[in-house]
Amino acid sequence: MNLILPDVRTDVAALARDVVKIYGRGETAVRALDGATLSIPAGRFTAVMGPSGSGKSTLMHAMAGLDTVDEGQVLIGDTDLGRLSERQRTLLRRDHVGFVFQSFNLVPTLTAAENIVLPLTLAGRRADQAWIDEIVAMLGLGDRLRHRPAELSGGQQQRVAVARALAARPRIVFADEPTGSLDSRTGEALLGFLRHAAHELGQTIVMVTHDAKAAAYADRVAHFADGRVVGVTGDEEK
Amino acid sequence: MWRLIIRNTVARRGRLALTLLAVLLGVAFVTGSLVLTDTSQRLLDDQFRTATAGVDLTVRDAAAFDSAMGVEVERDPLPAEVVDRVRAVPGVAAATPVVRGQGLIGVGGKTIVPAGPSLLLSWEPAPVGPFTLRAGRAPVAEGEVVIDAATARRHRIGLGAEVTVRAERAERLRVVGLAGFGSGEGLPETTVALVALPAAQRLLALGGDFSEVAVVAEDGTDVRRLRSAVSAALGSGYEVSSSRDVAAVGAAAAKTQISSLQVMLLALAAAALLVGAFLIANTFSIVVTQRTRELAVLRAAGATGAQVMRSVLGEALLVGLAASAAGTGLGVACAAGLRDLAGVFGMTLPDGGLVVTPRTFAVAFVVGVGVTVVSAFGPARRAAAVAPVEAMRRSSADHLAGRAGWGRTVAGTVLTALGAAGLSIVLAGPGSVVVLGEAAVSTVVGLALLGPAVTPGLVRLLGRPLGVAGVPGRLARESAARSPRRTSATALALAFGLALVSFTAVLGTSIKESTARSYAETITADYVVESARNEMLGGLPAHVYHHVSELPQVAVASRLRYGHWKDGQSVEALTAVDPVTLPRVTSLHMVAGRLDAVAGGGVVLAANVAKERNLKVGDTLAMTFSRTGVQRLPVVGLLRDRDAQALSTGYVISLDTYERNYREHVDASVFVKVADGVSGADAKRAVERALADAPTAQVRDQAAAVAGRNAMIDQVLGLVTALLMLTVLIALMGITNTLALSIIERTGELGLLRAVGMTGAQMRWMIRGEAVLVAALAIVAGVGLGIAFAAGTVAALGRATEATLTLPVGPLLLVVAVAALAGLLAGLLPARRAAGLDVLTAIATS
Numbered sequence A: 001m002n003l004i005l006p007d008v009r010t011d012v013a014a015l016a017r018d019v020v021k022i023y024g025r026g027e028t029a030v031r032a033l034d035g036a037t038l039s040i041p042a043g044r045f046t047a048v049m050g051p052s053g054s055g056k057s058t059l060m061h062a063m064a065g066l067d068t069v070d071e072g073q074v075l076i077g078d079t080d081l082g083r084l085s086e087r088q089r090t091l092l093r094r095d096h097v098g099f100v101f102q103s104f105n106l107v108p109t110l111t112a113a114e115n116i117v118l119p120l121t122l123a124g125r126r127a128d129q130a131w132i133d134e135i136v137a138m139l140g141l142g143d144r145l146r147h148r149p150a151e152l153s154g155g156q157q158q159r160v161a162v163a164r165a166l167a168a169r170p171r172i173v174f175a176d177e178p179t180g181s182l183d184s185r186t187g188e189a190l191l192g193f194l195r196h197a198a199h200e201l202g203q204t205i206v207m208v209t210h211d212a213k214a215a216a217y218a219d220r221v222a223h224f225a226d227g228r229v230v231g232v233t234g235d236e237e238k
Numbered sequence B: 001m002w003r004l005i006i007r008n009t010v011a012r013r014g015r016l017a018l019t020l021l022a023v024l025l026g027v028a029f030v031t032g033s034l035v036l037t038d039t040s041q042r043l044l045d046d047q048f049r050t051a052t053a054g055v056d057l058t059v060r061d062a063a064a065f066d067s068a069m070g071v072e073v074e075r076d077p078l079p080a081e082v083v084d085r086v087r088a089v090p091g092v093a094a095a096t097p098v099v100r101g102q103g104l105i106g107v108g109g110k111t112i113v114p115a116g117p118s119l120l121l122s123w124e125p126a127p128v129g130p131f132t133l134r135a136g137r138a139p140v141a142e143g144e145v146v147i148d149a150a151t152a153r154r155h156r157i158g159l160g161a162e163v164t165v166r167a168e169r170a171e172r173l174r175v176v177g178l179a180g181f182g183s184g185e186g187l188p189e190t191t192v193a194l195v196a197l198p199a200a201q202r203l204l205a206l207g208g209d210f211s212e213v214a215v216v217a218e219d220g221t222d223v224r225r226l227r228s229a230v231s232a233a234l235g236s237g238y239e240v241s242s243s244r245d246v247a248a249v250g251a252a253a254a255k256t257q258i259s260s261l262q263v264m265l266l267a268l269a270a271a272a273l274l275v276g277a278f279l280i281a282n283t284f285s286i287v288v289t290q291r292t293r294e295l296a297v298l299r300a301a302g303a304t305g306a307q308v309m310r311s312v313l314g315e316a317l318l319v320g321l322a323a324s325a326a327g328t329g330l331g332v333a334c335a336a337g338l339r340d341l342a343g344v345f346g347m348t349l350p351d352g353g354l355v356v357t358p359r360t361f362a363v364a365f366v367v368g369v370g371v372t373v374v375s376a377f378g379p380a381r382r383a384a385a386v387a388p389v390e391a392m393r394r395s396s397a398d399h400l401a402g403r404a405g406w407g408r409t410v411a412g413t414v415l416t417a418l419g420a421a422g423l424s425i426v427l428a429g430p431g432s433v434v435v436l437g438e439a440a441v442s443t444v445v446g447l448a449l450l451g452p453a454v455t456p457g458l459v460r461l462l463g464r465p466l467g468v469a470g471v472p473g474r475l476a477r478e479s480a481a482r483s484p485r486r487t488s489a490t491a492l493a494l495a496f497g498l499a500l501v502s503f504t505a506v507l508g509t510s511i512k513e514s515t516a517r518s519y520a521e522t523i524t525a526d527y528v529v530e531s532a533r534n535e536m537l538g539g540l541p542a543h544v545y546h547h548v549s550e551l552p553q554v555a556v557a558s559r560l561r562y563g564h565w566k567d568g569q570s571v572e573a574l575t576a577v578d579p580v581t582l583p584r585v586t587s588l589h590m591v592a593g594r595l596d597a598v599a600g601g602g603v604v605l606a607a608n609v610a611k612e613r614n615l616k617v618g619d620t621l622a623m624t625f626s627r628t629g630v631q632r633l634p635v636v637g638l639l640r641d642r643d644a645q646a647l648s649t650g651y652v653i654s655l656d657t658y659e660r661n662y663r664e665h666v667d668a669s670v671f672v673k674v675a676d677g678v679s680g681a682d683a684k685r686a687v688e689r690a691l692a693d694a695p696t697a698q699v700r701d702q703a704a705a706v707a708g709r710n711a712m713i714d715q716v717l718g719l720v721t722a723l724l725m726l727t728v729l730i731a732l733m734g735i736t737n738t739l740a741l742s743i744i745e746r747t748g749e750l751g752l753l754r755a756v757g758m759t760g761a762q763m764r765w766m767i768r769g770e771a772v773l774v775a776a777l778a779i780v781a782g783v784g785l786g787i788a789f790a791a792g793t794v795a796a797l798g799r800a801t802e803a804t805l806t807l808p809v810g811p812l813l814l815v816v817a818v819a820a821l822a823g824l825l826a827g828l829l830p831a832r833r834a835a836g837l838d839v840l841t842a843i844a845t846s
């Protein structure tokens, strides 16, 4: 079953408004997000930077529908995630959101090819083969498709993860430090691909990174501190 | 060190809980069996001791053997003058004549037919008589009876009520008292009627004779010496035994039956424990795998391999101790339930306070702790072998979950092949049951070794249908194939249980079918009259035959009797027939000689018996009879085995020969051929009318007669199957356990699947699919093995009894369906847990 989002032509692919997320209770409570507001323009490559523990991952998870928030609003397109049930959020993730984790992105028992189309197969949808072929070719994975994750290098595994994130043509792709476990050359190649995907294929991409060099690949950079966005650079260029 | 072990065990209690439960159930089974059999033995001992408590010596007619293997033979009655001769012996304080026999109690026009005996005894006050009055008074006058309080309560018979007591004669008697036995209200599954001595003699048609004389010695007399004195005074025609011996022999005979029940129960408990052991080994091996990193850190920090091994074994010891303690308690609590279960399947055990001996505790703990620690030994060794560098490596559960080792696969292949070869030899002809047993052990061990090598292939093959369920199905299949050692151990445990269940079903059905077939082919009578009770010798009063044979609706009536005779150390059974009428109600095939020749005092043997004993027509067979001692009977004919089976024994003599050598005069069966021109229903009604004064007699058609013969098999089959279910249950817990552990291990992967859009329902399907797949693997292996070895057993038995293999399709399908459904159930809990995982925490765990 597909969760149909009203296909409104909008410039904003996703929006977090005054989001608060509190972990724990009482004395030990942590305000991981403390009034964070961030809008993600469609078709662009946004980087999120900030010190460790400032709440970047938490915001990613909230915007991707992996987690709920305590206050504020999160929208994907025009859909308010706060109004969705757990099951609806799952279906939304499956059909409209791609996610790349820092590591451990793949199901070990499935081949690379199967991992790439996993969200589609889960939905019982047929893959758009031309599109898959295009991504695979761009990521240089052509000769690795039949291998299982354990037989792939770390960089190859991350590329497979990126391919999977894009396979269902989601509205938005979130990547939480996708180059964190890669060497700089491999990392740069992946960043180059993400920028390419945004610019040439119109894919909306949000990426968390610690690395200023990595952030330089993005169109705009949101700066994060103490659970809120303290500034966005790069918007003025447009 | 111990502190660390205890902390570890407690911390992992969730993972070890099901292991603990498996050991616990096994131990409870062992304990329950021991408590039940100990209790039954003690109660029987008490019963026999009470029966002879106040008497020092018992004088009976001499018999060549008695009470061996549970066979109680009837003896000739004693003439009245024996009592006076006993009284005359110096040292005898009192000699009391006693009459005992069978007498049915009837009340309100209905006869009470207990599953056990219906005793009719002459009343004697204590100490000679074992019964004590609970209400009313003793039966001193004519027309009075005392019955046991248990029967009175069950059938609401009060003091002053009228009952009919039916032995050789029937009389209406008034209940003047109620009696108890020892501390109980009566004897289990038994009715007791106590009347004055003359009444007992009259009811049993003994004239002035007695059954035995109870002797009480004067104070201070040596009982052994008195026994010799009485024996010398009476001569060799009488047997004088000390009452303690009589009680001991009776108790020993009853115990033989209890001990075979004990062997059966303990064998089933062993099966349950074996399956439990599989589960324990599997759990510990998974836990060790999951802890590889931790163990490596310990090793890197300076722990020796021996210390690591001890820590794992220490955990096993703790689990074993806890499980044994709880299991013993549960076992004691369940012993009574086990007794009720045996009762449901027709095995009556005495009811009374439970006996828990120190031996029971010792056995329970040794078994519980032993099984746990020994099963954990392999995993502990592997834990000790973890190298410190594993701490640094990214531990891949994959490679530790165990691909099959080379040596293991080869050994497994060889053993499985040997087992298959042994089975084929038996199926082809020459092999014996012993070969079959060896083949079974070899196959099971071989498959256990071979399991990891063949599991991935098998799982992918069997799991093919799961593919239609899309990715979840495929993932379920792959997950099962990914850790072959784990999957095969889990499946094999269940397979073992299912193999036993299907083996029992196939073997039982085959034997029953063979009995039915040989009966149907051999017995051509329209009806057979048999006792509704399962008396050892049949238990039809002799007059039944006379009444039935005189009916105008009956063309021919022919009767069978059974008897016991002693053959060296063992007791055998024989069948006595009327050689003139038998051929008219049966179709018997003689291999050699003639059946009617038995009229001359000879014996006809079943062909296989003759072969076994190396006898042919013209040879003689020495048979020891209780009444007449050793007799040499000429072999006059050989009977086809199947026909002998229909006559129940491999030795056939004539009724005349029987009459000369036995005192018993009850018939086992009366075959009836309906007269020409009379409808079956009319004849049956006429026969039933003729049986009005024999309440235990039943008119059966062929199907009912076969069912009567197979009732015993049905009972054992039912009890064994019910108890095997425990083994299956433990094996199913194994599936739950393995899945739960593998979910812990795969948390990250499951979280990822949820993150990319697998719904909770899909995830539940995936886990349940894996459970069902493991169950399917077990079904294929288990039911296959069960059928194969049942076929082997039937083939091996078939040479003696002409049994042929019959597959009980319905029951087998039921086993398959129940196992598959149970697999689904076993997956429910892990599936719920997997679907309930929080996506983010799950991913963070990886």
Ligand SMILES: Nc1ncnc2c1ncn2[C@@H]1O[C@H](COP(=O)(O)OP(=O)(O)OP(=O)(O)O)[C@@H](O)[C@H]1O
Binding pocket: A023, A024, A030, A031, A032, A050, A051, A052, A053, A054, A055, A056, A057, A058, A059
């Ligand atoms: N499950 C949790 N329970 C409690 N506190 C949490 C949890 N997850 C995150 N936090 C806390 O919330 C705050 C924000 O965490 P978050 O992971 O979003 O930071 P981050 O910006 O992604 O840091 P990094 O750059 O190190 O990944 C931290 O203080 C962290 O300790």
Ligand SMILES: [Mg+2]
Binding pocket: A056, A057, A058, A176
């Ligand atoms: Mg983070």
